[in-house]
Amino acid sequence: MEKVANATIDACVTYTEDKTGRIRNFEKVAQGSGKHEGIYYDDSDVYKAIEAIAYSLKNYPDKELEANTDVWIDKIAAAQQPDGYLNTYYTLNGLQDRWKDMERHEDYCAGHLIEAGIAYYNTTGKDKLLKVATKFADHIDNYFRVPNKPWVSGHEGIELALMKLYHHTNEKRYLQLADWFVEQRGRGHGVGKIWDEWKDPDYAQDAIPVRDQRKITGHAVRAMYLYTGVADIASETKDAGYVKTMDAIWDDVVNKHYYITGGIGAQGSNEGFGKPYDLPNESAYCETCASVGMVFWNQRMNMLSAQAKYIDVLERTLYNAAIDGISLSGNRFFYGNPLASDGNYERSEWFGTACCPSNIARLVSSLGSYIYSRSATDLYVNLFVGSETTVDLNNNEVFVKQTGNYPWNGQVSIEVNPKKAKEFAVFVRIPGWLKEPVPSTLYHYKNNKTNNYTVTVNGKPVNAAVEDGYLKIDRKWKKGDKIDMLMNMEVQRIVSSDELKQNQNRIALQYGPLVYAVEDVDNPNAKNGLFIPENTQFQVSFKPDLFGGANVIQFKAPIVAIDQASNQVLQQEKEITAIPYFLWNNRGKSAMQVWIPEKLTSVRID
């Protein structure tokens, strides 16, 4: 979070303001003339950057950054049309063409504007951007929903944004508009418009109505944003049809399309989902934005159901595939996050389509909002992150403080300090990874090895049951109460089910919630020549000087490689170091792999 505040947001600001014309586009609209720079969806990056700034300012106040953002917001406000419409691309290229091409992201940009407006208001109390966003939302509502003019969003996102606006304003129209957008899909409105011989409606989840959908398809970010919005709507409306859709699609994702890193969207060709069980490692797309979306969706699914399995998935994606998208330095980004590399892949400073940098920035800087959830009376502990917060439970302020060093070790303390002593439940998530790697049939711990855990309250064992993945500690809580949790972390060998052809005779290493990778920078020739026999002994040690402090897994294992001196192929026992997957490519280009052969079954020269 600190790196995002210090480096990532800097990069976003520089690229938004200086190195690209994203802010200049707004200035040109206000001046009434000029040529649009960039791509038609570039406004969204400005909004996403503001959203990331808003979250970050909460933890790292920065007057200068805030003042600069206020200037941006003035420029954005000055670019809004009298009727509420706001899009620099269409305004500079001729407003007569607006709202004609469903694929051109006008509503998508509106969604990000709404999210930014709310976030900035929540941190700063300033409502200028929110007012702009609300006026645009009203424009859209009057333009589309009120006259029921057919429109399929070519890139979803506005639905979840409208749900945020609904929760913020309590204005039911926004809920209705969000639902209207969802219900537009699968009715054929896009055929011959967005969809032609080159593009299938499946690409944007528009082949059949959402409530009939049972399989994940198409572009991964679009899908995640859509289903996040749908889950939001279902939470509110209790729409059983939507819940059925969500449950089926979630099962489809985690049981057929889910990487061990929590990444999704295996294919680059459609930036999305491929055939079931087709999860190549080196060509895995696993877009950073898709992981961000997967975190959003699973948070909503958890809020909808109070089931911890969604947080298991969220945690895996967050700590592995998602934060892999950003460098330790905070200013280099992966668009895709493969599980193996021949050493030619590295993070970039920026992208033409720059969705990922600000997306990972807004996710990381809003990490605080993923730690807890609550019902009217009870508290849910979802993530184990050192933090302090105050929660209002049934008109009783409860101060909660977590300490520990998770995920580097499994010791976590949670102070529960209610203002008034009172009976309520604290649901502590018992991470799924203690028993099995994921709530999915795709991956298993070798030999069914599990990790133990203990939970005490004020030093005494807890007599409580696990419900839906949470240990329900229901008692009269009083000041100074403390939950201590000890999760025993062991190095786990993960094996894949038979359907995952690419991973047969291969294992992945995991420690706690983190998936590990072997990088050639530590282990020459490991990418092509390493195998890890079954009896290998692993040692975990925390290296304070490595990556600012990280656990590494070390072990002795054979590497098959060409010996330069003798020009012979040799197999030699080497000392191997595996690092957390998300930390790879922080020491220059290097070959890397997550899934490593277990037995020496075949050898091939080139």
Place this chain on the structure above:
Amino acid sequence: MEKVANATIDACVTYTEDKTGRIRNFEKVAQGSGKHEGIYYDDSDVYKAIEAIAYSLKNYPDKELEANTDVWIDKIAAAQQPDGYLNTYYTLNGLQDRWKDMERHEDYCAGHLIEAGIAYYNTTGKDKLLKVATKFADHIDNYFRVPNKPWVSGHEGIELALMKLYHHTNEKRYLQLADWFVEQRGRGHGVGKIWDEWKDPDYAQDAIPVRDQRKITGHAVRAMYLYTGVADIASETKDAGYVKTMDAIWDDVVNKHYYITGGIGAQGSNEGFGKPYDLPNESAYCETCASVGMVFWNQRMNMLSAQAKYIDVLERTLYNAAIDGISLSGNRFFYGNPLASDGNYERSEWFGTACCPSNIARLVSSLGSYIYSRSATDLYVNLFVGSETTVDLNNNEVFVKQTGNYPWNGQVSIEVNPKKAKEFAVFVRIPGWLKEPVPSTLYHYKNNKTNNYTVTVNGKPVNAAVEDGYLKIDRKWKKGDKIDMLMNMEVQRIVSSDELKQNQNRIALQYGPLVYAVEDVDNPNAKNGLFIPENTQFQVSFKPDLFGGANVIQFKAPIVAIDQASNQVLQQEKEITAIPYFLWNNRGKSAMQVWIPEKLTSVRID
């Protein structure tokens, strides 16, 4: 040729008559009722089988086979409609639908009928099938060309057949009809009919008019058949536009799309050509029928130009990629002919789409027609095949006899016995492989090593020049004259140009015109572990008991493999045996490769 006569034709007859309904379809049409069996283009396989039988009967007379073929022909004739139309699929399914779907091969089947009719007449003197074919050709001419009704053949082939009919009958209408078919292409007639969102006009060389085409595209067999017909037409009409097209496309094929085996059509997805220089080995499609078509086309290009380079290509394709399509036993067939295999690929007894067996059968049994060509006065020796023939040169009968054991060695004797002593030229092809592997920039002999040759007439050195690849021996030829040719064969290491990414650090072995392959059945673990260092010494020896007699290349080279005893990767010097590529997979399934690493540059375990 003997195996084709004894085994292949047997297989074709059994499958045509018994195991599939191909002959029964004709019976049903004659009876006026019944359900069509098989696929809409299955009639063509019957015609192609008859064509193969016709060629084979010339060298291997067989009364029983001929009588059986006469019965087939009676059945075919009985199935012809009064207006000349003949197609069992459309006749059994309802004639109202005929000539509506350009993709349904009605004209393609007609082409094969014409070829069969001419071939059967030429061997037997029986004209029943030829009359049927001619009547169908007349129907097509009257139905399409005369009223100029637009029609793009969805699968070319009729053009070259009509040119054969033109040459046979001297009836100009057939030349005009062939040209009319060619000129139909690239005019948009197939758009929305054959071509839709899934299929591009390039697939059947229909994107632009033939005379504007400069690049090879699409389905390889379609392309070869088309350009064979176009070359035939150009030979007759001297159409400079067509010649320009042919030259450009031929250059494109051999310099960008040509395998060292002479195979073409790298991709299975379109059964055809892919991107320039994209020539994968293990997934190489190289359909047997495409090689047959490549032989056809290059023969026509040679006849059009009298340049030997076309025979160089023809010979390479014939002796490698084409005859690889048939087993030594004569009754097993490859549809595709890859240059590497992991050992799971083998020849089949038959195919649902059974184009290849009868196609390779007709090619092999007509081998005699590829040995010589001639002008009005002169003789061209193209292939070196033991044979006897009599050629009429300017009203002088010349008996020509070749003896030798080519391609197993390079010693060839050609007796030239004119009835009357007379001055004329014998053009003896000096095979291109003596100097460079192919007339192409794709492949080269390592270190520019070449093979020497000598030619004598009646034991005396010849003072003659090489013109367009032929040694022109212009003299007064008399009875008993004899040309002796000695081509020095050395094992050649072939390297690929930089553009062929798949072949970098790899060599192929060649001896004479034959490309060699290493099969794991001779050399365990060779497919994945063999490399052939630069200083390797090769020995060639003729093994009379192997494959009925064949040269093998033997050498010592290192193989990297897993040693079962120690469960270690070891590199060991082994005695390696390479066999002619076309003979692989005649001893059961086995891994195989043509392009073999030269240096130990990388190793990979799985």
